[in-house]
Amino acid sequence: MTTVVLLGFGNVGQHLYKAFSASEKVKVVQIYNRNFIETLQIPQCQDTSKLVEAHVYIIAVPDQAIGNLSAVLPFNGRFVVHTSGGVRMDVLSENNKRGVFYPLQTFSKDTKVDFSSIPICIEAEQKTDLALLKTIGSAVSEKVVEISSEEREKLHVAAVFVNNFSNHLYQIAETITKKNGLDFDILKPLITETARKVQRLPPAQAQTGPAKRNDKKTIEKHLKLLKDSEYGELYEKLTESIKNSG
Amino acid sequence: MTTVVLLGFGNVGQHLYKAFSASEKVKVVQIYNRNFIETLQIPQCQDTSKLVEAHVYIIAVPDQAIGNLSAVLPFNGRFVVHTSGGVRMDVLSENNKRGVFYPLQTFSKDTKVDFSSIPICIEAEQKTDLALLKTIGSAVSEKVVEISSEEREKLHVAAVFVNNFSNHLYQIAETITKKNGLDFDILKPLITETARKVQRLPPAQAQTGPAKRNDKKTIEKHLKLLKDSEYGELYEKLTESIKNSG
Numbered sequence: 001m002t003t004v005v006l007l008g009f010g011n012v013g014q015h016l017y018k019a020f021s022a023s024e025k026v027k028v029v030q031i032y033n034r035n036f037i038e039t040l041q042i043p044q045c046q047d048t049s050k051l052v053e054a055h056v057y058i059i060a061v062p063d064q065a066i067g068n069l070s071a072v073l074p075f076n077g078r079f080v081v082h083t084s085g086g087v088r089m090d091v092l093s094e095n096n097k098r099g100v101f102y103p104l105q106t107f108s109k110d111t112k113v114d115f116s117s118i119p120i121c122i123e124a125e126q127k128t129d130l131a132l133l134k135t136i137g138s139a140v141s142e143k144v145v146e147i148s149s150e151e152r153e154k155l156h157v158a159a160v161f162v163n164n165f166s167n168h169l170y171q172i173a174e175t176i177t178k179k180n181g182l183d184f185d186i187l188k189p190l191i192t193e194t195a196r197k198v199q200r201l202p203p204a205q206a207q208t209g210p211a212k213r214n215d216k217k218t219i220e221k222h223l224k225l226l227k228d229s230e231y232g233e234l235y236e237k238l239t240e241s242i243k244n245s246g
Numbered sequence: 247m248t249t250v251v252l253l254g255f256g257n258v259g260q261h262l263y264k265a266f267s268a269s270e271k272v273k274v275v276q277i278y279n280r281n282f283i284e285t286l287q288i289p290q291c292q293d294t295s296k297l298v299e300a301h302v303y304i305i306a307v308p309d310q311a312i313g314n315l316s317a318v319l320p321f322n323g324r325f326v327v328h329t330s331g332g333v334r335m336d337v338l339s340e341n342n343k344r345g346v347f348y349p350l351q352t353f354s355k356d357t358k359v360d361f362s363s364i365p366i367c368i369e370a371e372q373k374t375d376l377a378l379l380k381t382i383g384s385a386v387s388e389k390v391v392e393i394s395s396e397e398r399e400k401l402h403v404a405a406v407f408v409n410n411f412s413n414h415l416y417q418i419a420e421t422i423t424k425k426n427g428l429d430f431d432i433l434k435p436l437i438t439e440t441a442r443k444v445q446r447l448p449p450a451q452a453q454t455g456p457a458k459r460n461d462k463k464t465i466e467k468h469l470k471l472l473k474d475s476e477y478g479e480l481y482e483k484l485t486e487s488i489k490n491s492g
Contacts, residue, residue, distance in 0.1 A: 086464050119432045154426040157468045158419035163440045164455030165484045166412045171449035173404035180400040186365045194409045195441035203417035209410030218332050222403045238411045
């Protein structure tokens with residue numbers, strides 16, 4: 001049984017806790033969190049001096065707090081990892097052995113996720129530690145991949161495009177529908193199908209629409225409709241980009 | 247039983263044919279198509295002069311061909327509709343009664359879609375014709391909505407954002423991963439979850455990422471990583487747009 005101390009109990013921490021608790025190979029022995037969490041049945045602490053021993057310390061706090069928290073840990077030579085896509089491994093303090101355990105997914109507090117399908121990107125300074133991350137990763141997910149800090153940075157950019165930027169396009173569509181008295185719900189099956197299609201087809205092959213077929217008349221009509229909105233320029237840039245990648 | 251003649255047998259035509267054939271209330275009595283389709287068991291014609299009688303003639307050809315095809319139909323006063331999101335109803339010839347039967351979805355030849363969840367946007371000049379479209383729409387889908395030509399134009403712009411543009415973002419992510427020797431598959435669960443989240447949460451509430459939290463350090467790092475690619479400007483514009491909508 002691999003023992004884990006979780007540091008931080010936000011979205012990622014909570015989802016990791018649930019996933020580990022459901023596995024038979026990983027035991028969360030303690031949770032470190034600023035506030036005491038009433039609903040938890042396992043040992044907690046609010047003070048780093050009270051941290052117990054474990055095979056791995058998983059830091060799941062906001063990006064900008066990772067370095068500082070790792071630096072104030074009151075021990076040396078133990079295995080400490082963070083869970084962020086956007087932070088290099090060497091942001092962690094050198095006092096301990098370092099690694100990364102990054103579940104490539106978007107988490108919300110009130111949304112259940114099937115952890116088994118979430119790719120876990122792992123990295124570690126030492127081979128034995130990497131093996132340990134592979135073990136705990138495999139305990140909760142079917143896909144564990146070794147990714148370096150350099151690769152993860154690029155992967156994170158790509159993730160911003162498919163997640164943050166796609167979601168923003170949904171928001172733009174919602175704004176357009178609402179503004180015109182239309183129900184955004186009517187677009188939801190299209191959103192689902194667009195994401196589903198690309199699971200099987202390469203995106204270039206799945207691409208359709210006025211930009212792809214260079215339908216200038218429709219593009220002009222759309223730009224005219226967007227004239228007084230803040231989205232005209234974005235429509236133009238995205239249309240251009242589709243044309244260039246044809 | 248409502249009888250239908252389908253004009254055109256591309257993606258939309260084929261999916262409509264399958265959906266109608268599975269229903270008990272609509273019968274496709276003939277298919278008009280430029281080429282004879284070997285695999286079809288129902289009457290076909292390649293010549294508009296051979297068209298039989300039906301309650302409704304559904305034109306499912308490329309946008310720019312709709313007007314011309316409707317103008318050469320060798321009859322008057324019958325009910326003719328098109329299936330396009332981007333074309334106004336009055337593009338159809340005045341010789342016949344006009345309408346629109348627009349399934350708001352993206353269709354591919356080799357992808358099965360669950361028609362029952364696809365919203366059908368209907369429009370007609372006459373009330374009795376609208377009722378007829380409601381009948382055949384309800385026979386294949388759970389969601390039939392009356393949408394005017396003006397509304398449909400705006401809905402189509404919104405659809406371009408969630409479908410064509412989102413798909414292009416997937417393609418950009420694929421390019422970034424490939425270029426860096428990473429597997430695009432690793433992003434697919436994130437794509438699925440991003441689309442899934444917004445079925446339940448308003449997009450603004452689902453928004454996360456560096457732009458949303460105004461994480462300048464990460465945004466700068468990403469722009470640096472994209473410096474030599476054609477996607478830097480798009481990253482910047484989308485980031486700006488997220489900030490402005492906060």
